[in-house]
Amino acid sequence: MINHFEECIELLNKRGVTLDDIVECVIYLQKPYLKEINNEEIKETIISVINKREVQHAIITGINIDIASDDKVFYTKDLSKILDKDFSLYGVDEVLAYGICNLYGSIALTNFGYIDKTKPGIIGVLNKDKTRCNTFIDDIIGAIAAAAASKIAHGK
Amino acid sequence: MINHFEECIELLNKRGVTLDDIVECVIYLQKPYLKEINNEEIKETIISVINKREVQHAIITGINIDIASDDKVFYTKDLSKILDKDFSLYGVDEVLAYGICNLYGSIALTNFGYIDKTKPGIIGVLNKDKTRCNTFIDDIIGAIAAAAASKIAHGK
Amino acid sequence: MINHFEECIELLNKRGVTLDDIVECVIYLQKPYLKEINNEEIKETIISVINKREVQHAIITGINIDIASDDKVFYTKDLSKILDKDFSLYGVDEVLAYGICNLYGSIALTNFGYIDKTKPGIIGVLNKDKTRCNTFIDDIIGAIAAAAASKIAHGK
Amino acid sequence: MINHFEECIELLNKRGVTLDDIVECVIYLQKPYLKEINNEEIKETIISVINKREVQHAIITGINIDIASDDKVFYTKDLSKILDKDFSLYGVDEVLAYGICNLYGSIALTNFGYIDKTKPGIIGVLNKDKTRCNTFIDDIIGAIAAAAASKIAHGK
Numbered sequence: 225m226i227n228h229f230e231e232c233i234e235l236l237n238k239r240g241v242t243l244d245d246i247v248e249c250v251i252y253l254q255k256p257y258l259k260e261i262n263n264e265e266i267k268e269t270i271i272s273v274i275n276k277r278e279v280q281h282a283i284i285t286g287i288n289i290d291i292a293s294d295d296k297v298f299y300t301k302d303l304s305k306i307l308d309k310d311f312s313l314y315g316v317d318e319v320l321a322y323g324i325c326n327l328y329g330s331i332a333l334t335n336f337g338y339i340d341k342t343k344p345g346i347i348g349v350l351n352k353d354k355t356r357c358n359t360f361i362d363d364i365i366g367a368i369a370a371a372a373a374s375k376i377a378h379g380k
Numbered sequence: 381m382i383n384h385f386e387e388c389i390e391l392l393n394k395r396g397v398t399l400d401d402i403v404e405c406v407i408y409l410q411k412p413y414l415k416e417i418n419n420e421e422i423k424e425t426i427i428s429v430i431n432k433r434e435v436q437h438a439i440i441t442g443i444n445i446d447i448a449s450d451d452k453v454f455y456t457k458d459l460s461k462i463l464d465k466d467f468s469l470y471g472v473d474e475v476l477a478y479g480i481c482n483l484y485g486s487i488a489l490t491n492f493g494y495i496d497k498t499k500p501g502i503i504g505v506l507n508k509d510k511t512r513c514n515t516f517i518d519d520i521i522g523a524i525a526a527a528a529a530s531k532i533a534h535g536k
Numbered sequence: 537m538i539n540h541f542e543e544c545i546e547l548l549n550k551r552g553v554t555l556d557d558i559v560e561c562v563i564y565l566q567k568p569y570l571k572e573i574n575n576e577e578i579k580e581t582i583i584s585v586i587n588k589r590e591v592q593h594a595i596i597t598g599i600n601i602d603i604a605s606d607d608k609v610f611y612t613k614d615l616s617k618i619l620d621k622d623f624s625l626y627g628v629d630e631v632l633a634y635g636i637c638n639l640y641g642s643i644a645l646t647n648f649g650y651i652d653k654t655k656p657g658i659i660g661v662l663n664k665d666k667t668r669c670n671t672f673i674d675d676i677i678g679a680i681a682a683a684a685a686s687k688i689a690h691g692k
Numbered sequence: 693m694i695n696h697f698e699e700c701i702e703l704l705n706k707r708g709v710t711l712d713d714i715v716e717c718v719i720y721l722q723k724p725y726l727k728e729i730n731n732e733e734i735k736e737t738i739i740s741v742i743n744k745r746e747v748q749h750a751i752i753t754g755i756n757i758d759i760a761s762d763d764k765v766f767y768t769k770d771l772s773k774i775l776d777k778d779f780s781l782y783g784v785d786e787v788l789a790y791g792i793c794n795l796y797g798s799i800a801l802t803n804f805g806y807i808d809k810t811k812p813g814i815i816g817v818l819n820k821d822k823t824r825c826n827t828f829i830d831d832i833i834g835a836i837a838a839a840a841a842s843k844i845a846h847g848k
Contacts, residue, residue, distance in 0.1 A: 231456065277846065278471045278797045281462070285472045288454045289445070297453035298444045300387065306437070313690060315434050316441045318642035319479035323472065326794035329746045330630035337649010378625060378745065433690065434641045469846060474798035482638035485590045486786035493805010534589065534781060543768065590783045593774070597784045600766045601757070609765035610756045612699065618749070627746050628753045631791035635784065 228280040229271075235287045239361050245346035246270050249369035252344040253335050254376060269372040279324050279368070286320050286360030293357040307359045317360045321367035328371040329378070335370035384436040385427075391443045395517050401502035402426050405525035408500040409491050410532060425528045429484075435524070438480050442473070442516030449513040463515045473516045477523035484527040485534070491526035540592040541583075547599045551673050557658035558582050561681035564656040565647050566688060581684040590639060591680070594632050598672030605669040619671045629672045633679035640683040641690070647682035696748040697739075703755045707829050713814035714738050717837035720812040721803050722844060737840040741796075747836070750792050754785065754828030761825040775827045785828045789835035796839040797846070803838035 236242070250266045273279055293304045306314060318340070325332040340363065343351050347366055350358040392398070406422045429435055448454055449463045462470060474496070481488040496519065499507050503522055506514040545555070562578045585591055605616045618626060630652070637644040652675065655663050659678055662670040704710070718734045741747055760766055761775045774782060786808070793800040808831065811819050815834055818826040 228458070231458065235456065277469060281470055281472050282475070284456055284459055284462075285445070288456050288459050289441070291455040292448055292453060295453070295455075297448060297451070299447040299451075300391065300440055300444050302384070302387065303440055303444050306440075313433060313643070314437055315642040316437050316476065316479065318646060319438070320472065320475060322479075322642070322645065323475035323798070327797060329795060330627040330634070330791070331625070333634065333645065334630060334649040334652045337646040338653040340646045341650040469799070471798040474802060478798070478801065479642070483641060485639060486635070486783040486790070487781070489790065489801065490786060490805040490808045493802040494809040496802045497806040540770070543770065547768065589781060593782055593784050594787070596768055596771055596774075597757070600768050600771050601753070603767045604760055604765060607765070607767075609760060609763070611759045611763075612703065612752055612756050614696070614699065615752055615756050618752075625745060626749055628749050628788065628791065631750070631787060632784065634791075635787035 227275070227277075228284060229275055232274050232280050232283045235283060236361075236365075239287060239290070239358075241346055241350075241361065241365060243267055243270060246365055246369050246372070248345045249339060249347060249365065250372045250376070252342075253339060253369060253373035257377065266372065266376065269375050270368060273324075273328075273368050273371045273375065276327065278327060279371075282320050282324050282367075283364055286317065286364045290357045290360050293359070304357070307357050314359065317363040320360065321363040324364070324367035325370055325374075328374045331377055332367075332371045332374035335373050336366055339366045339370055383431070383433075384440060385431055388430055388436050388439045391439060392517075392521075395443060395446070395514075397502055397506075397517065397521060399423055399426060402521055402525050402528070404501045405495060405503060405521065406528045406532070408498075409495060409525060409529035413533065422528065422532065425531050426524060429480075429524050429527045429531065432483065434483060435480050435527075438476050438523075439520055442476050442520045446513045446516050449515070460513070463513050470515065473519040476516060477519040480520070480523035481526055481530075484530045487533055488523075488527045488530035491529050492522055495522045495526055539587070539589075540596060541587055544586055544592050544595045547595060548673075548677075551599060551602070551662075551670075553658055553662075553673065553677060555579055555582060558677055558681050558684070560657045561651060561659060561677065562684045562688070564654075565651060565681060565685040569689065578684065578688065581687050582680060585636075585640075585680050585683045585687065588639065591636050591683075594636050594679075595676055598629070598632050598676045602669045602672050605671070616669070619669050626671065629675040632672065633675040636676070636679035637682050637686075640686045643689055644679075644683045644686035647685050648678055651678045651682055695743070695745075696752060697743055700742055700748050700751045703751060704829075704833075707755060707758070707826075709814055709818075709829065709833060711735055711738060714833055714837050714840070716813045717807060717815060717833065718840045718844070720810075721807060721837060721841040725845065734840065734844065737843050738836060741792075741836050741839045741843065744795065746795060747792050747839075750788050750835075751832055754788050754832045758825045758828050761827070772825070775825050782827065785831040788828060789831040792832070792835035793838050793842075796842045799845055800835075800839045800842035803841050804834055807834045807838055 247266050293307045296304055325336045347362050350362040403422050449460045452460055481492045503518050506518040559578050605619045608616055637648045659674050662674040715734050719729055761772045764772055793804045815830050818830040
């Protein structure tokens with residue numbers, strides 16, 4: 225099977241997101257439970273999450289929907305409109321995010337719910353940026369961070 | 381809020397799927413449990429499923445991904461390739477389908493798993509049609525049928 | 537089919553939880569989005585959630601596990617131990633809660649994740665009470681509140 | 693963290709289920725896709741599934757609910773009644789099973805839906821045995837088999 229890891233990192237970078245941005249989100253989630261933060265361990269855990277096939281498919285699909293919406297290439301023109309405004313009731317972006325979180329158990333899901341409401345770091349930045357469609361990418365980042373934080377919690 | 385019901389029916393029709401095709405799938409699922417089949421009741425139940433906002437978003441998003449893949453308009457060219465072949469390990473299509481089924485409880489999910497394996501009627505037809513991308517639409521139809529069958533079961 | 541509504545309310549009351557406690561949790565979730573809070577509407581929405589069959593099954597099952605753990609009647613004695621300490625990694629309680637939230641869509645799930653982390657009102661009280669097993673009841677209340685808040689959001 | 697693997701195997705055995713019974717269910721799911729069946733590899737995969745903490749919690753909790761129902765020790769006497777008859781609309785048993793399947797991605801969920809409908813081998817035996825409560829154990833076995841089959845599919 226083909227590993228799409230590099231493609232995922234490039235897609236994230238293209239949309240202005242670095243691994244360090246995601247590290248910051250994991251720290252936000254884990255700070256209350258950790259005595260000391262090990263940035264390298266967190267980064268490695270994030271990389272292990274992005275190395276999962278189902279996670280790669282979610283990243284590639286979600287970010288490509290955002291870009292296709294910017295490019296206005298969808299058959300249903302309303303779809304771009306719905307996504308652009310990120311109607312708080314849209315929901316498919318969260319469904320995709322749960323597809324990632326579910327692989328890491330129930331703690332990952334509660335982590336995601338929390339980070340999706342509080343919008344720390346890059347998630348808040350993307351959420352405020354109205355110059356392009358960020359409907360899927362913010363949930364994808366939240367899900368990756370939630371999954372990584374859950375994996376670290378289970379490892380302790 | 382805007383109701384996208386008509387748009388959903390048009391999108392399904394555009395891809396060769398009618399409400400009667402979905403009725404057939406529901407009958408397939410319900411036959412073992414029903415003494416008599418009431419086609420009108422089944423059709424009304426399917427319509428009530430498609431009237432749910434989250435279901436409409438899933439239908440519009442999923443079918444538009446299929447069409448965008450046919451049109452080769454995605455930024456990541458590999459995405460079309462992955463979807464065209466409907467790699468049995470892709471998974472995002474099922475995640476979207478679960479987003480529909482979950483709204484109708486655990487019976488809807490087992491119904492979906494069953495229909496996704498046995499591929500009755502239009503689902504099998506779409507699955508065999510390699511002239512275009514049917515990655516999302518077959519799971520969406522399966523999910524609508526599974527949800528409707530579950531709703532009928534709960535009503536008895 | 538038998539409606540277990542009254543039994544659910546009695547079980548919640550027996551464990552010290554009233555409908556008004558749950559109203560308070562819904563207000564906590566909805567405050568940022570609502571101009572005015574209508575307590576009666578919230579209470580009616582909570583009642584409609586508890587009237588769903590799958591929700592009733594989750595309430596009855598979850599609270600009975602808590603009580604059986606207090607009564608030390610489980611075959612596996614370790615189970616009481618695991619539940620009493622509510623190991624943050626137990627997870628089955630959240631899985632049951634997701635069974636409720638899923639019926640109300642993706643907003644309900646993010647609401648639950650948020651409330652499960654912030655533990656407002658009665659959820660925090662139950663969480664601090666170490667005199668008995670509250671492993672399932674706090675997640676059940678969080679899920680009912682998250683579902684009701686989501687239903688109100690979708691209605692606006 | 694404590695590993696409850698031995699306890700899980702003992703609980704399964706106590707209820708008449710062996711690892712070989714689960715191997716048979718995995719073969720049932722995988723036969724259409726495999727050229728040759730490697731029983732040892734399947735058994736090792738099942739063991740790796742049962743070694744996951746969240747899976748162990750689901751096994752211990754589910755089987756203990758079945759036993760507590762047989763022993764009639766639940767506070768709500770109706771709960772035993774609901775479980776004994778395994779009302780096809782109960783649903784909490786499937787929710788617990790999904791908690792296992794979700795960890796293994798969307799293929800595991802469709803596998804579960806299929807096996808839950810077709811009830812091969814030990815699952816059918818348990819389903820027909822009305823001398824005791826088998827509400828949770830059959831779904832747990834189905835979920836373990838579905839997860840193992842999915843893991844094998846992803847590995848190919």
